[in-house]
Amino acid sequence: MALIKEIRQRTGLAIGVIAVGLILFLVGGDLLGPNSMLLGGQDTVVGEINGEEISYEEYVNRVEQIKQNYQRNTGRNPSENQLYSIREQAWQALMVEKVFTEQYQELGMIISDAELVDMVQGKNIVAELRQQLTNPETGEFDRQQLIAFLQSLENASPQQRAAWAQQEKVFADSRLRIKYDNLLASSSFANSEEAKLQHKMENAVADVQHLFVPYYVISDSAVNISDSELKAYLKEHSDRFEVSNARDIDYVQFNLHPSGEDTAAVVQDMNRLVADLKSTNNDSLFVLRNSQISTPFRTYRPGDMLPNTLSSNVEFPEEGKVYGPYITDRSSYVAYKVTDRFDGTPRMRASHILLSTEGMEGAEKEAVKQQAQDILNEIKETGNFAAAAQQYGQDGTARRGGDLGWFAKADFVEEFADATFAAKSTGLMDEIVETEYGYHIIKVTELPQTSSVKLATLELQLGPSEETRNEVFRNADYFAANSGNSQEFKDNAEEDGYRVMSANGLSPNARNLNNLSGARQVVRWAFAEASVGEVSEVFELDNAYVVATLKSKTKEGDASLDQVRSQVLAEVRKEKKAAKIKENLEGKESLEAMKEVYPEFASLGSTPDLKLNSNTIPGVGFAPKAIGAIFGLQEPGEMTPPIQEETGVIVAKLNSMTPAPEIADYTRYQNQLENTSSQRAAYMIMMAVEELADVKDYRYKFF
Template sequence: MALIGKIKEKSGWAIGLIAISLGLFVVGGDILGPNSVILGNNSQDVGEIAGEDISIKEYSQELEVMKYNYTNNTGKNPTEEEMAGLREQAWNQLIEKIAYQKQYEKLGLAVSDDELEDMVQGDNVHPAVKQAFTNPATNQFDKSLVINYLKGIDTLPAQQQAAWINFENQLGPQRLRTKYENLLSLSSYVTKEEAKRDYVSQTAKADVKFLYVPFFSIPDSTIKVTDAQLEDYLNRNRDKYEGEETRTIEYVTFPVLPSAQDSAFFYDEIKNLAKGLASAQDDSTFAKTNTDVPADGGYVTLSEIPQQLQGDIATFIEGGMYGPYREGDTYSIYKLSDIKDDTVYSVRASHILFRADSTDAGKAEALKKAREVLQQIKGGASFEEMARVHGTDGTAQQGGDLGWYTQGGGFVKSFENALFSFNGIGLLPNPVETEFGYHLIKVTQPKTNRKYKLATIKKVISAGDATEEEAFRKADQFAGTTENREQFRENLKKDKTLTSFTAEKLRPNDNNVNALQNAREIVRWAFSEDTKVGDVSKEVFRLDNQYVVATLTGKTEKGDATVEDFRTELTSKVRNELKAEQITKKLANVTNIDAAAKAYGDQAQVNTATDVTLSSNTLQNVGFDPVAVGKIFGLKQGQRTKPFSGENGVLVIEMTKYTAAPDIADYSQYKNQLAQTYKSRTSYYVNEAVKDFAKIEDKRYKFY
């Protein structure tokens, strides 16, 4: 509030400070979980940043500020999924306050009160302030509006006061971060030689001929990779692999699915609601009060009528009741409240599309075929069968049925004009041309301008208490009779209705486990210090519509990488190395690319590429391969490489033509481009460097 006080003082107003206490709310599930301090966890730290221990209290205070701001801005409490994002924001805020602040202090960076005032009503006003205090008459920022707002801020609602305080509190840290990044960006300098090299990499061009044997030409099943080979590859590439803390679990789910009894209960309920809806004077209000799935309730065209009702259109009468219908786990009933005529027409039709390319010959061939099929239909052939045989779009297997269609609904103009100019039902006499080809069209329901108002009630079938209890009983029995991983597997074999799933490389702050949403409790259990490999969760986890029992099958710790940490990736790398050895051996002593390809076999491809530049990093018909492109520009015209392993296969490249970049006097354009590129990356690189230097340890998973 220092900024407000200073502005008011300079404005001649003596107005007291606004005090808002955000406090620490420690009564939520985040703190009272099984791993919490209150329930006995020995450690009170959620991590370490730049040598400072971060206590659960300090982190919770930061998180409560984030939650308060979220609720204040949105008017609602965050969901569990949104809380995961807020926890990340709170953690990053602590990194900013601690790790960055240490860097600011070393450099003597600070933000004065005068600077803060300047950001609100000075010469360097913050963009958010400019936007909020724009004079509507001039469409320009007006300082007087800011001053008047702050003079009367203590009369505003508490929410607005808190919002301003939050904004003011962010101004200083934002300016400090900007100063720091600007300072570091000034340390970046582009020399003339760098600019020249960039110019040459974009301008010099090469034409090449090359032989390419992709790795996939050798089946993976024919290459056997040993653990010793994986270990050797890892040792040769330690700088590319960093070990991390992960867990692997196997789990079984016990779905809470509605039973036949549950379905019967909801069927009886929807039938009773149908009686109430039929006699209701205000059917719209009755429907809105009793439905599980809100509906628009306005007038709809035939094309917008729910699919379930399509078969009953012929019986539509005002006040009529339709249903119950079942779709998935939902029962639906409808009351036709009103019918009226509109200016827009709907029609139901089917079509057969004969696709044509853009050439005259292609169009002529498609039209000829369309006319032949049209004559067969006029002669008595089934339109639907002809559509299944000759149709070339997604409607073919439905006999060409397009369903109900309303004018202006998205068909191309020529198709729509032909469709709505036809009266009655039946086959249009001639093929209709569109940008896609030629269409045979059959109107199956005549055009109408009727619109219908429906009162809709939908009831979602959910599991009853008995179903819920039975699912929990099975899950609890499974957990209670399973002591370890071996018993987990044995019990799975005994119950053929159960299926297990594996979740690999879970990370400490993951919120989901495969397709299981909001599964933090499972992740926290897996990372608990008390959970050992082979343990089975004695707690049955409840997630949405299912119970889960898990066993810990693997774990890795932060530090030196092991083969198990990256087995899948390492296996792919080693397999490609072994394939490259095989291919290279067969291509030894290449003296002619065409002859070598012929001798190798069908898997060897001979291609050419023109105007290749060093900056492109790609090669036509090969893809991204900076190694291959680099080797090209190490050749002289007429030279050829030996067989070498690229990103996706083995290549032999021959330079057929080289066009050097012409000398230019001024490289400033390329110098400016490079400088801009370096500047745009500053924020990311600075952030990564600060976090790396701070040696951050994140142990929030013990509490959240």
């Protein structure tokens, strides 16, 4: 009995140990990691925005919201790459909330109830909703699906209604950001003097001769540089040599390539499935069950390109036939079956230039109409629609020459759709079209087409089998187990014939090692866990196993001389060589005489059409300081002083200067500057916000 009692006591202990072990296995290693709250870790801050700490919990909750939206919209879990994108969206959303919301309130910017209704069920349904509610048969947005969904919300569960309310908030926040960006973009302004300068930069022409003396005319050994000089240079130019939080690692990559047996097995499976695809009566179900791609059955509408593997092998795929298998550049075998050819919803392609009249009435609106007519007349003369769209267009299509891509009639407001679909030929439309958004100048690039194709795609990946993976893993694991430090790592790699690769200057948020993608776990190990000289465990990436060793750590801030010695040395050496070259050229009155100082290496050249907006001189290279000096010369025959550039010293002589001709109206250049500025506005706003909000990102410690 005593023995039985002892066994029972031990069994209870064993069960407890096993239970704890299972919990740790299910929860993951983070529970015992450096940020573990279980072991008293306090580092639960993933970043700071505008002086406010962002907790791990707040950030993960935001990620989870976006992740759930993704799952609802796609019906599948996000991949690792998609999860990275979701995390970035969550971080951006927090920045908007912590910084931009305050700006919206100060400006009185809102999304009204009527505007929100229009975004989710009116004439201007947001693109995200259009993509979510697409008819799989036609590939077009299905308004009936939207109506049915909105009606179903009346009887939906509280969780479903809450999810829709959250989705509407996302739409509203996105629209507010667009309004804010557009507001600042529309404030972009260039005055008449800036326009005149732009005109001068584009049209003033200098005819010059130039002498170029490269730095290598003086050997490195001829220039003596002390540490004190390097330190003085670094101190004076410290802002140019700041270093970021970074890591340097060495790693050995154990590639996962399919063996000959693996390839033979895939080919055998592919041939069997191709035979079945030829005989099946349900193509879509067959490829959904057997193909290893996410969208194996798809409708290709006018404007959609058939897969290149098919179009490059078959000129006109016939309905009912199976083509392939072909090997792809994705390391897979693929075959196609044309399930159906039919006439679908007509789609066409056009470009436009929008001049907005929102909020305008009377004479102000009439002035915009006249401007649109003037632009139309200008295009008729020049024939360059794309350039005019970039210069005058007032919506997002301007940067791509006004191109709207392929669209169906239902995709646009009635006036625009009626006008474009009534076109009898391609080309510039004679009349301006007015809609609620303003006046449109339209160029039809493709007339309406209806021919559509349903295509079933059968694709099998050519990858390593489990047996091959296990063999490669055993090699990697043996190497890692026998490498206790960086020196043993190098010695073992040399002995076993493995190539050691380096990834230097890794940033905390890096996801790749050189060309090796999906390496986030290696980067996180280097930043969150590893000490210098430590060798990692085996990491499994998409197409390889990796074993790494940490070489060095760099903390963010001003660089020490040891960290940037080679860069500082190169800059100081250039300065000293430039000084010697200038000294040797002093007193020489012509470019030819200067060339004789370095007859073998100095070069003489001429540029008859140099412009002020250039930053390079033909035959010399990048030389912005020299170009600026050239356009500062006043008289023919005048020479610049010797000018130090990136690769050598330049002296230029002005032969003649053709000034930019005077013109009556500089509006074109003013618009050009304003458009360039407005197109960069969203990016510049985000950069400014991050700087002013002093955003600090510590997510690399957790993800």
